[in-house]
Structure formats: structure tokens, C-alpha cells
Amino acid sequence: MEFLNAIVALSNYVLIPGIAYGSQLALGALGVTLVYGILRFSNFAHGDTMAFGAMVTILFTWWFQSMGLSLGPLPTALIALPLGILGTMGLLLLTDRFVYRFYRAQKAKPVILVIVSLGVMFIMNGIVRFIIGADDINFLDGERFIISARDFKTMTGLDEGLAFRTTQLITIVTAMIIVAALFWFLNKTRSGKSMRAYSDNEDLALLSGINPERVVMITWLIVAVLATVAGVLYGLDKSFKPFTYFQLLLPIFASAIVGGLGNPVGAIAGGFVIAFSEVTITYAWKKVLGYLLPESLEPSGLVQLLSTDYKFAVSFVILLIVLLVKPTGLFKGQAV
């Protein structure tokens, strides 16, 4: 019983939140890694692209809610999500047309593109704050829990409850669908193959007649899907606040680099590495250890390695270790 309780507590506070957060980070890191692989710069505007996508989705969610449209137990935001994606696609194509294309034609150094992406970040951040404000917004509706802690306790008779939130399930399922579709696209379709070819060796790809502008356009479209989905899932799971999305940049970049910049599999692995490190290091282990250890050894403190305020520090330290030990990341990325 004690052992079962420990497992339940562990899943409740570490495993499930870790998987959900990891999926969100993985989606974000995939976007960063694709931009890096094809356009060859670190896109600092990615966090704010996520915020923009989430914002458009929220606006449509409100509109649908006002019309009385809903998905029953599922959040209304899911119907609004495709519209949010469309909005983000439009925004990204516009920024590419009016901002990035110029520097691409000039063959500007990557660091110039990074600075340009800073400017884009400012503008996107400004637009988001201008339209929806800088406050916390909660746009989750429908059923909150699939299993609530109390139901779980009565069902199993354990002391520990296991709460499984709808948003967590949606996050995991959506992330799996999106990732599967992305890999199918990259590996099976002609456009996907030309993207990979372009990413591996630009000159060879150009020689074989791949149209670079088309590859770039498809990349932005995919990035729009990934960013919007990641932004909406994060917003549903926690809440929407423009500044948090900016702060997500650090764990997202850390995930992409830990996995190997430019490598999609690596981005997913990196997302989970960062998410689980963050959750395990900032979780207070007292409860789990209390169940597992004999009474005499029971810890008196919270056994929390770091307070949750330092979760950025966790991704940062992992990032530093990877940069020191293996700068190309766990899976071989392009960057050295």
C-alpha cells in the first residue's frame, strides 16, 4: 500500500505534469529547431509567436462562447485553434515577406538575423499587449478533470489522490498527433524531403532544383502550427500571460540545444529532459519519501532541492552542462 501510494503521489505531482509540460516544450523547441535548420538563425520571436497564436485563439474562443458554441466537456479553444493557426500563419508569412526575406537575399550573418528577430519580438509583443493586454487570462472551459483526486481515492481506496486534468490529456494527445504528422510530412512527402535536403546541404538542394522560397514558406507555415498549438496548450494548462511566453524562451531554447539544434528528434527529447529536470528538482519529495522510507528515516524538511522560483535556473544549468560537455547536443545537431 505504502509503495502504491508513493507511485500515485509520484505520478500525480511529477510524471503527469512533467509529461504535459514536456510536450509543450517539445512543440516549442520543434518550432525553434525548424527555423534554425532551414533559415539558420535562433528565432527570439518564437515565444511571442506562441503568445500571438494563443491570443488569436482566445479571441475566437470568446466569440464562440458568446455565440453559445461549445464542445461539451472539451474546452471551446479547440474549435478556435485552427483559426488561431491561420492567423499566426498570416502573421509569420507577412513578417517573412517584409522583414526576413530582405536579409536572406543579402545573405546576412546569422547574428544579424537574431537581432532582427529581436525587433520582430518587440513588435509581436507590442501587438499582443495592445490587443489583449498584459494581464493573466484563463480561457479554459468544459470539464476540468478526467479523474479528480477525490474520485480516485474512493475508487482505489488509496490515501493518495491522482488528479488527471483534461488539459493534460489534451496536451499529450494533441502533441502526439502533431509530432506524428510532422514526422510523416518530413519523411514521406516531397515537400518534407526537400526541406530536409535544404537543411542538410543548402547548395546541393539548390542544385537539384529545390525552390528555396517555397521551402522557407512551408517552414513558416509549419512553425505557425507548432507555435500556436504549443502556445494554446500551455495557456490552457496554466494560463495566458504575454510575459510568461517570453520567459518560456529559455527552456525552449535549452530543449532545442540539449537535443541538438536543427534536429527534430532531438528537440522532442530535449523538451522532456528539461521538463522532467525542472519538475523533479523543484518538487518537494517529502511525501513520496515518507511513503517509501521506514518511519525512523522519514525526512523532516520538504526535501525540495530548489524552490520553484528557480525553475529557469534548472534549464540554464542543463544548458551550460551541455554546452561544456557536448555542444552539438544529445542527438547530433548542426551547430558547433
Added chain:
Amino acid sequence: MSEGIRNTLLFLLVAGLITYVGYAQSLNSALLIIAMGLLSSIMALGVNLQWGFAGLFNVGIMGFVALGGLAAVLVGMPPTPGGFSAGGVGVLVALLMGGATIAAAVYATKKMRKGWLRTVVVIVLLVGGFFVFRALLDPSVARIEEINPAEYGYLGGLGWPVLLAWPVGGLFAAGAAWLIGKTALGLRSDYLAIATLGIAEIIIAVMKNEDWLTRGVKNVIGVPRPVPYEIDLQNDPSFVERAAQLGMDPVEGSTLWVKFLYVLLFGAVLLILLWMSQRALHSPWGRMLRAIRDNEVAAEAMGKDVTARHLQVFILGSAVCGIAGAMMTTMDSQLTPGTYQPLRFTFLIWVMVIVGGSGNNFGAVLGGFLIWFLWVQVEPIGLWLMNVITYGMAEGSPLKAHLIDSAAHMRLLTMGLVLLIVLRFSPRGLIPEK
């Protein structure tokens, strides 16, 4: 028009703008813009050292500025009575332990042969060291934070003259820059950007949460000043008399005088740093840095140590930002970790450097003043613009209210636009590098 005349005109234009503010709004706000413009220029000089001279992309300026602010508190504030005896020793021992743990881990990595044994030893050292560190730190921290939390609850500072904090702030920032530079320099340029972004967030997180050090979000107020207090001036008959001769009442006169003294102090620091930067730019060292920036491979082939030079200039530039941070906290005479925003303290400085002209020290100074002026004035202009746009709308319509409320967010939009437009149409900035 020759270059010299053009640059002089640009500086005169900014001076004119600020004079206009002094005339149209108040002398006080004009002096404040000058003081903050001086601080911004110093930060921009530091970033220009890194970006303009060496092509290093640092997006952690906020962190270095905040470390400077921390220095102002640690040096200038009087020590908390009983604080050091309660937990200060324990904290120091714990910090030394933490340092020793890391040193031991580094030593083990260097001395032992590669293999699983080394990995295990390093991990055991780090994990064990961490627990010892926490075991030593936590009780001392609790004891310090117990001391009169409403007023103290932290260790306090050394109580030394606050001017000493300015170089110390530079040293703090230099230390953090060394740590980052050691790991991230020599890799792709993007990595330095991400690493600096991270360290800035962490420095702010530490300052917000380590109450024993900085009082966290409770803020440290009343950091001592290097200039007299307004209230003392108002009680000083000779000052009141002088103010009256200028036609000012004592309250107005004293606030202006204090600001003016700060402007003098900051101006002196800026002049010294500007002189040093100019000398550095025209020295063999500066030429070497620019050669490295323009062609790393060629410079390396000529026997220049690229990574070492990069580390050097990265540390120097960050130290300049740290000095400016200490100066800013001194002028505010309070440390408020909650107000450090990356948009304000990192990206705004970048806009200053790019707009002013990267690689040119005078450009950085001009950019510092001009962009700070815009930053302050965009909000009223935005509000005015929104009032004009919504002029025809019905009173009380929700769209009108929303637009007017959102005027505050115009700042970000404007700064982003300015950055993109300058990068696109005049990438060398207002005063280009020679």
C-alpha cells in the same frame, strides 16, 4: 556636410529636444531625462564594446545591471544590527562550501581519467556538496530573515561610502560575465545570446527570492546617497537664500540641485569611460578586436587568440553595464528586484546601440540619449495619438476605452519598429563606424 558637423548637429538636435522638454514640461523632467540618458549611454557604451568592437551578442544586460544594483546595497547600506552574528557567518561558510564543492568537481574532472569512475565521483561530489550547502545555508538564512522582517530581515551591507559601490558593481558583473564567457564563448554566436538571456533571468530570480541578501520583493529602500538630501538642503539657510536669488522656492530648488549633482557625477563617469573606450578603439588592441570581428579565421591565422580576446572584451563590457547598474540604484536610492524587465534593461539598450551606430562610441552615447528620450516621450505621444484616432468615436464606447488604455503598450511597438527600420535602411546607425 562634413562628418564632424553632421554629428555635432545630431547631438545638438537631442540637446534641443531635451531643452524643449525642460521648457514645455518642467526642468525637473528634463534633468531626469539627462540623468537617465547618461546612465543609458554608459550601458550602451558597454554593449558597444561587446557588439561594436567584437561582434559579441549579449542579451543579458539586465542581469549585469541588476548585479550592479546589488553592489550598491551590499556596499552602501548599513549592516543590520545583529544580522551578521545571527547568520552571516553561517551564510559565508555555506557559500564557501558551495564554492569549494564546485572547485573540487572541476579539479576532479581535470585530474581524473575519463571514464565512468570520473562521472560517478563528480556527481557524488556535486550532489553531496549541494546537500551540505543547503544544510548549512538554510538555518542561517532563517535566522537572518527572522530579524525584524518589516524593517530588516536581511544581512544589510557594509556601510561604506556608496560611491565605492560603483566599481564594485563592475566587479560583480565582470564575475558573472567570466562565468558565462568561459562556457559559451568559442561556440556559435547564438549560444552566447541564449546563455546570457539565461543568466539574466537567474540573477533576477535570485535577487527576488533570496531575502537574506536583497530583501527580495520587499525591496531595499533608503540606499545612502553621495549627494545631500533635499530635506537637509531645505533646512540650510544659505541654500534657501541662493535658491531665492535664482527665483526658486526651496523645495523646487533642492530637487533640481540634487538632480544636477547626479548629472555632474554621471557625466564625469561617462566622460572617463568614453575617453577610455576611444583610447581602446584606436589602440592596437582595438584594431585587433575589429580584425577578429571582421574575419575570425584570418585573425586566428595571424596568431591572435580569438577566444581569449572575446572573453576579455565580454568581461569589460559587462563590467561597464554593472557600473551603470550601481549608479542607477544609487540615484533611485532603492533596489527593487521586481522592476527589472528584460524589455527595458536589455532590449532597449540594444536599440540604443544599433540606432546610434554600432562600433562608434559617440554613436552609442547619442543613441543612449535619443532612445531614452523617445522611451520617455512615446507614452504621452501615444496617448495623444490614441485620443486623436478615437476623437470621432462615441463617448464610452468600449473600443475607445480599450484603445486609450492600450496606449501604454505603444512603447514596445515603437521600439521594435525603430529597430527594424534602422537595421533595414541604415544598418550602420546614425553615426557610423569610421
